[in-house]
Amino acid sequence: MRASVSPDTFPPRGHEAKRLSIVDAAASVFCREGYSGANIDLIAAEAGVSRQTVYNHHGDKEKLFMAVVRDLTERCNIGIFATIATFPDQPGDLEADLIGFAVRLNQxxxxxxxxxxxxxxxQTEGERYPELFAEWREQGPGRTWPAIAARFARLAYSGYLAIDDPDVAARQFLGLVNAELQTTFMLGGSPCEDEVVQSAKNGVRTFLRAFGRHPAPGGIKKHTALANA
Amino acid sequence: MRASVSPDTFPPRGHEAKRLSIVDAAASVFCREGYSGANIDLIAAEAGVSRQTVYNHHGDKEKLFMAVVRDLTERCNIGIFATIATFPDQPGDLEADLIGFAVRLNQxxxxxxxxxxxxxxxQTEGERYPELFAEWREQGPGRTWPAIAARFARLAYSGYLAIDDPDVAARQFLGLVNAELQTTFMLGGSPCEDEVVQSAKNGVRTFLRAFGRHPAPGGIKKHTALANA
DNA sequence: GACGATTTGGACAAGGGTGTCTAAATTTGT
DNA sequence: ACAAATTTAGACACCCTTGTCCAAATCGTC
Structure with a gap:
């Protein structure tokens, strides 16, 4: 009973499904083979469509590539903001909560x-498409970093952390919890869950050694920060 | 008077110079265009030699690529070990010395x-040549990380730092001093000196907040660590 | 200056990729 | 079931790239 048409697109359903499977396959092939090495026939085969369909949808290898980057940026942003929403603003166990946040962000x-x-x-094609990746920089890091920094600022304002500059702290937090994954990232691999958790644990411990408030053994005394608003 | 022949190579001098300029040009083109997009004619032109000379020296596009990676790994290792030798084992001003080390390593x-x-x-071709990059992993990070960790261990043993695990500390140190350069690295750019220095300063400050020994205002009391040996 | 080795530039075959076109088959909405 | 839109498979022209071959020019050494 999903027969109702979508609001403004004429070709209703199977069309969009194909468009997606093409973009997905293209992402995979572009990553594996590089832009020049990526072969439209291979993308079409991997998407389960004919080559002509790829051209019908995206017109051009370069336009297809642009569509891939835009789609990925958007999807990743959605995931990042969803994860930022789980940032521990009123932590029970700050250390455990920060570790959980770091692990979720990674996974x-x-x-x-x-x-x-x-x-x-x-990494691979950034230099060849300056405008496209300037756009990514604005839409991606340009929006996500401040959002993360704001959460750390709030945590500091509530008395859980001793932070000078929330932007610096946010970048250092990510640098620390990913410190042990760099080599794997370099080679394009995905670290296993154990590695992610271990790196996050070590990173958060160091982060709290630097910025933690060392509360009294009994627990953290809550500040009345919201009374000002 | 540099007329004496090199020990075991028949073609004496101009030969090797050309080999080098080919590898250099190839590195530049492979990076700019990717492996598939790299064009032997372009490499030859950029190296100032004819295409046939490229084939005479390296036989094959793939062999040329291998030679490039091996050359770069070797040259980078030399630079890294030279820089590790400047690590501050008996620091005067620990913070300034660590900042200087981080900046040198970056620059x-x-x-x-x-x-x-x-x-x-x-990043670009790692997945396509598993053996080659396994070799890089052993010769590069596999040798340099332990060397850096050993220096931190020594600093800890001498009482300048409070470190649990020197390997973790070494990775976190690099993660911290590069925390603000990640986006630039992603896009393949080189950060300017100011950015490098700023990131190093912020990173080292945090590192010392976590691991520093907070010496008395007058100065650090030297341990008699060497008496054990 | 002469000799051998290296380099050069140009031509060449073989292969592969992009993007277009077409007519037939299939799917989709009514 | 019908009509319109979409998809498909195949052929095609065009261009680029790799790697080889060869004769002429150049280089380095004696």
């Missing part, structure tokens, strides 16, 4: 299929 | 021409 945004592909595409 | 090894090229090649 759901950085190491998943979309994140891996987007990262590789940026 | 001379990671952000210079060879480092940038090697990084990009690994």
């Amino acid at each position: 759901n945004c950085i190491c998943n299929r979309d994140g891996k592909f987007l990262r590789k595409l940026i | 001379n090894c990671i952000c210079n021409r060879d480092g940038k090229f090697l990084r990009k090649l690994i």
Whole structure:
């Protein structure tokens, strides 16, 4: 009973499904083979469509590539913001909560299929499409970093952390919890869950050694920060 | 008076010079265009030789690529070990010395021409040549990380730092001092000196907040660590 | 200056990729 | 079931790239 047409697109359903499967296959092939090495026939085969259909939908190898990057950026942003929403603003166990946040960010945004592909595409073809990747920089890091920094600022304002500059702290947090995954990232691989958890644990411990408030053994005394608003 | 022949190579001099200029040009083109997009004619032109000379020296596009990666790995390793030798084992001002070390490592090894090229090649083609990049992993990170960790261990043993695991600390140190350069690295760019210095300063400050020994205002009391040996 | 080795530039075959076109088959909405 | 739109498979022209071959020019050494 899903017969109702979508709001503004004439070709209703199977059309969009094919478009998606083409973009997915293209992402995979562009990452594996590089832009020049990617072969439209192979993309079509991997998407389960004919070559002509690829051209019907995207017109051009370059336009297809653009569509891939835009799709991946958008999908990754959605995942990142969903994960940022789980940031521990009123933590029970700050250390455990920060570790959980770091692990979720890695597993759901950085190491998943979309994140891996987007990262590789940026590394590989970033220099060849300055405008496209300037757009990515604005839409991606330009929006997500401040959002994460704002959460750390709130945590500091509530008395859980001693932070000078929330932007610096946010970048250092990510640098720390990913410190042990760099080599794997370099080679385009995905670290296993154990590695992600271990790196997050070590990173958060160091982060809290630097910025933690060392509460009294009994527990953290809540500040009355919201009384000002 | 440099007329004496080299020990075991028959073609004496101009030969090797051409070999080098080919590898250099190839590194540049492979990075800019990717393996598939790299064009032997372009490499030859950029190296100032004819295409046939490229084939005479390296036989094959793939062999040429291998030679490029091996050359870059070797050159980068030399630079990294030279820089590790400047690690502050008996620091005067620990913070300033660590900042200087981080800046040197970035400027001379990671952000210079060879480092940038090697990084990009690994990111771009790492998955396609598993054995070659396994070799890189052993010869590169496999040798340099322990060397850096050993220096931190020594610093800890001498009482300058409070470190649990030197390997973790070494990775976190690099993660911290590069925390603000990640986006630039992603896009294959080289950060300017100011950015490198700023990131190093912020990173080292956090590192010392986590691991520093907070010496008395007058100065650090030296341990008698060597008496045990 | 002469000799051998290297380099050069140009031509060449073989292969592969992009993008277009067409007519037939299939899917979709009514 | 019908009509319109979409998809398909195949053929095609065009261009680019790799790697080889060869004769002429150049280089380095004696």
